[in-house]
Amino acid sequence: TLIHLTFIHEYGSNNPLGITPNxxxxxxxxxxxxKDILGFTLLLLPLTTIALF
Incomplete structure (x- = not known):
């Protein structure tokens, strides 16, 4: 069973072909x-506008 568990964890349990999934x-x-930089700047722009004006 140890060999079986080794092969399951090496290739994945739902991989019958044995190829590595990309x-x-x-x-x-x-x-x-x-995406995160754009969201951060879009949130920071109104906050700085409110704080400075």
Whole structure:
């Protein structure tokens, strides 16, 4: 059973072909970083406008 558990955790339990799935490897940096920076600036702009005027 130890060998069976090793192979399940190595390739994934729902992977009958035994290939490594690339669908879980979505790049984080360019998409989510730009989205977070845009959201931060859109929230910070009205707050600084209210605070300074």
């Amino acid at each position: 669908c879980n490897k979505i790049p984080f940096h360019p998409y989510f970083s730009l």
